[in-house]
Amino acid sequence: MRLFLIFTLGAAAALSSAGAHAALNVFACEPEWATLAKELGGDKVSVFQAITAQQDAHRVEARPSLMARARSADLLVCTGAELEISWLPLLLRSAGNRKIQLGQPGNFAAADLVAKIEVPARLDRSEGDVHPYGNPHIHLDPRNVSRIARALGERLAEVDPANAAHYQARTADFLARWGKTIPQWEAQAAALKGMRVVSHHKDYNYLFNWLGMESSMSLEPKPGLQPSVAYLGELLGKLKTEPAEAITRSVYSDPKPSAWLSERAKLPVVVLPYTVGGTQEAKDLFGLFQDSIDRLINTRNPG
Amino acid sequence: MFKLKATAVAAAACCALPVCAQDNADLEEIRQEIQQLKETYETRIQALEKRLQEAEAAAVEAQTKGRAAEAAQAQPSPPAGQQARGNAFNPAISLILNGVYGDLEESPSTYAVTGFADPEKINPGERGFSLGESELAISASIDPLFYGSMLLAFEEGEAEVEEAYFQTLALGGGLTLKGGRFFSGIGYGNAQHPHFWDFFDSALSQRSFLGNNYGDDGVQVTWIAPLPVYVELGGEVGAGRSLPGTFEEDTELAEVDRDKNGPGAYALFARLGGDIGPSNSYRVGVSYLDTSTDDGQFALADFDTRTGTENLYTGDARLYGVDLVWKWAPQGNPAQRNLKLVAEWMQLERKGDLTFDVPGVAQVDAFKLRQWGWYVQGVYQFRPTWRVGVRYDQLDQGSSSLGLNAANIPGVDYDPKRWSAMVDWNPSDFSRVRLQYNNDRSRQDITDHQVFLQYIFSLGAHGAHRF
Numbered sequence: 001m002r003l004f005l006i007f008t009l010g011a012a013a014a015l016s017s018a019g020a021h022a023a024l025n026v027f028a029c030e031p032e033w034a035t036l037a038k039e040l041g042g043d044k045v046s047v048f049q050a051i052t053a054q055q056d057a058h059r060v061e062a063r064p065s066l067m068a069r070a071r072s073a074d075l076l077v078c079t080g081a082e083l084e085i086s087w088l089p090l091l092l093r094s095a096g097n098r099k100i101q102l103g104q105p106g107n108f109a110a111a112d113l114v115a116k117i118e119v120p121a122r123l124d125r126s127e128g129d130v131h132p133y134g135n136p137h138i139h140l141d142p143r144n145v146s147r148i149a150r151a152l153g154e155r156l157a158e159v160d161p162a163n164a165a166h167y168q169a170r171t172a173d174f175l176a177r178w179g180k181t182i183p184q185w186e187a188q189a190a191a192l193k194g195m196r197v198v199s200h201h202k203d204y205n206y207l208f209n210w211l212g213m214e215s216s217m218s219l220e221p222k223p224g225l226q227p228s229v230a231y232l233g234e235l236l237g238k239l240k241t242e243p244a245e246a247i248t249r250s251v252y253s254d255p256k257p258s259a260w261l262s263e264r265a266k267l268p269v270v271v272l273p274y275t276v277g278g279t280q281e282a283k284d285l286f287g288l289f290q291d292s293i294d295r296l297i298n299t300r301n302p303g
Numbered sequence: 304m305f306k307l308k309a310t311a312v313a314a315a316a317c318c319a320l321p322v323c324a325q326d327n328a329d330l331e332e333i334r335q336e337i338q339q340l341k342e343t344y345e346t347r348i349q350a351l352e353k354r355l356q357e358a359e360a361a362a363v364e365a366q367t368k369g370r371a372a373e374a375a376q377a378q379p380s381p382p383a384g385q386q387a388r389g390n391a392f393n394p395a396i397s398l399i400l401n402g403v404y405g406d407l408e409e410s411p412s413t414y415a416v417t418g419f420a421d422p423e424k425i426n427p428g429e430r431g432f433s434l435g436e437s438e439l440a441i442s443a444s445i446d447p448l449f450y451g452s453m454l455l456a457f458e459e460g461e462a463e464v465e466e467a468y469f470q471t472l473a474l475g476g477g478l479t480l481k482g483g484r485f486f487s488g489i490g491y492g493n494a495q496h497p498h499f500w501d502f503f504d505s506a507l508s509q510r511s512f513l514g515n516n517y518g519d520d521g522v523q524v525t526w527i528a529p530l531p532v533y534v535e536l537g538g539e540v541g542a543g544r545s546l547p548g549t550f551e552e553d554t555e556l557a558e559v560d561r562d563k564n565g566p567g568a569y570a571l572f573a574r575l576g577g578d579i580g581p582s583n584s585y586r587v588g589v590s591y592l593d594t595s596t597d598d599g600q601f602a603l604a605d606f607d608t609r610t611g612t613e614n615l616y617t618g619d620a621r622l623y624g625v626d627l628v629w630k631w632a633p634q635g636n637p638a639q640r641n642l643k644l645v646a647e648w649m650q651l652e653r654k655g656d657l658t659f660d661v662p663g664v665a666q667v668d669a670f671k672l673r674q675w676g677w678y679v680q681g682v683y684q685f686r687p688t689w690r691v692g693v694r695y696d697q698l699d700q701g702s703s704s705l706g707l708n709a710a711n712i713p714g715v716d717y718d719p720k721r722w723s724a725m726v727d728w729n730p731s732d733f734s735r736v737r738l739q740y741n742n743d744r745s746r747q748d749i750t751d752h753q754v755f756l757q758y759i760f761s762l763g764a765h766g767a768h769r770f
Contacts, residue, residue: 051635052581052634052635054581054634054635054636055634055635055636056636056638059636059637059638059768060768061630061637061768061769061770062767062768062769062770063576063578063584063630063770064532064533064574064576064577064584064585064586064770065532065533065576065577065578065584067527067533067535067576068527068528068530068531068532068533068534068576068577069531071477071527071528071529072529082765085765086732086765086766086767086768087767087768089767090767090768090769092472093450093470093472093479094479094525094527095477095527096474096475096476096477096478096479096525096526096527097475097477098472098473098474098475099475101447101472101473102444103447125731125733125762128731129731129732129733129765224731224732225730225731226687226688226730252636252638253638254638254639254687
């Protein structure tokens with residue numbers, strides 16, 4: 001035990017002296033915010049990404065590795081709107097890090113900056129695992145990304161004023177590129193207007209709304225509840241009167257329910273990246289939207 | 304909106320500092336860069352503002368197309384109407400409902416763990432239908448500095464304050480201070496409330512040595528090291544008013560009321576944890592607990608059953624523990640499949656005086672007892688809502704030195720053991736229905752087949768997914 005203590009304290013001392021001039025430590029919950037923080041921070045930030053594109057932000061646990069990183073973070077960049085309700089509050093309480101507590105400049109919640117869709121009119125768990133502040137999958141509308149990027153750039157400058165000019169320049173550069181690309185995507189995605197899809201979870205509704213698509217049905221009977229064969233059977237019946245063109249799911253969703261319905265309803269399944277790293281093409285935020293649109297267009301107009 | 308002026312001021316302020324001003328050439332370069340930045344910004348901002356106006360107009364259009372309720376949310380502000388309500392600051396409340404149907408071959412009234420402490424709490428479960436421990440948890444931030452939480456357990460006509468503590472949020476430097484009544488941080492299973500257990504019951508070692516959960520009134524300090532791996536050190540001082548120092552309740556002979564200032568128990572723990580690749584994560588820990596019966600005394604182990612008379616013990620108790628948790632999920636996504644392995648070993652040492660046959664000869668002599676126990680368990684989620692688990696646990700009589708009383712108290716040559724298997728169904732994050740079988744050999748030479756069908760429902764605030 002004594003040896004252990006000496007080792008720990010020694011290592012801590014070594015690290016804190018070495019880290020005196022290190023970059024700003026950013027703890028990003030989701031891959032989209034990790035990528036955005038790198039875009040805006042460049043070499044002035046060191047970004048830790050808590051979860052990967054293969055993981056579902058609803059279902060993460062407060063793992064020891066996350067606790068260790070949260071302890072040393074200067075800035076926390078997360079979605080908020082209770083997306084991370086099952087693990088982030090516990091991390092914040094236990095990590096002993098004053099800087100990233102709620103209300104501190106080091107706590108950045110992206111969802112606070114944008115209007116949420118699907119704010120439930122009735123809060124009752126008979127409706128499933130509902131999010132009282134609305135649908136938290138906000139990053140899939142590129143106009144939301146613009147707002148969030150602008151605010152995150154300002155926040156980086158606030159938390160690390162010595163490099164404010166650096167963050168402002170990079171933010172302006174990103175916003176300029178982003179602003180130029182949105183109309184290009186919109187032009188391309190005109191081909192998707194009115195496309196009806198069945199989604200696994202309601203995690204693409206911002207994207208669908210932006211692109212003028214329609215998604216009235218989900219494979220989950222209620223948010224967060226697992227699809228059952230009985231419910232999928234109901235959907236199959238509904239699809240006869242309200243036909244759809246495809247079924248969408250994320251890489252992290254169970255492939256079985258969509259495969260089941262796809263086989264019986266003769267509908268193609270589109271696996272969408274959901275976030276950066278979700279597919280090979282979704283290398284950054286630009287790739288995420290480009291690849292999502294490409295995959296949807298290829299499904300609607302194969303070949 | 305861009306803050307061009309602020310940018311320029313900030314840049315200028317930065318360059319006024321000695322760290323920035325390297326030499327004149329550099330300064331000139333910086334000035335030119337700023338000028339260039341200004342020019343490029345102005346054109347970009349004009350373009351961006353135009354785009355933003357368009358985007359906002361489009362957003363408003365999209366909103367109005369939606370339901371009226373959605374349109375009301377167009378402004379990024381807290382849900383309308385909430386500020387006006389007096390209960391907007393109500394703490395998070397969650398209620399746990401827990402009930403069980405038990406089928407036990409042997410009567411629970413005869414239950415004992417041969418050779419081990421027998422606090423009243425120890426009970427393998429009841430026969431037939433019964434209500435388990437219902438829990439009410441209330442928690443919230445108190446202010447920017449503190450967080451507070453209380454957990455009440457309701458069982459058979461009584462309510463018990465299991466936990467009621469404050470915790471600091473703003474100490475920084477990896478430090479957290481907790482005060483009040485709380486479950487100790489020693490071991491892995493100890494800090495978990497019954498509704499969080501992976502089995503219907505706790506391990507035999509945790510039951511016998513710690514009375515299911517060792518909680519105390521006191522203060523805890525934890526520190527997380529500033530390292531990329533998780534290293535946490537913790538220490539506690541407390542009153543020592545619970546097992547293994549003392550029983551929670553007075554019995555006819557045992558007096559446990561402590562009439563003194565200062566702490567009656569100390570605990571230390573250290574943990575190391577991290578990820579191995581995206582799919583595996585682990586945590587190992589060592590713990591130490593030091594307490595005593597102080598001036599009180601109590602009936603120890605099952606000496607009374609063995610001797611047929613009453614015996615009392617007073618002295619120190621030290622507990623050493625090692626725990627390991629390993630979790631696996633494909634690509635770190637536990638939603639479909641995941642595996643959780645837990646192993647824990649603990650040893651309890653008692654040292655003091657034993658009085659044999661209190662009402663009769665009252666023979667007093669020095670006494671030493673060292674016992675240990677361990678368990679290994681694995682729980683596998685094989686599809687999104689279903690899990691299966693197995694557990695094996697065993698206690699070891701260890702060694703004892705009874706002095707003059709050795710002749711009076713017959714030894715025990717039996718290691719209580721048990722294996723368990725369970726399957727549970729979890730239709731959502733808030734509900735669980737579990738079926739468990741125990742092959743329980745706690746009593747010497749008796750095998751008790753126990754079956755439990757249990758439900759655990761969680762109402763209200765979303766609980767945390769602890770590691």
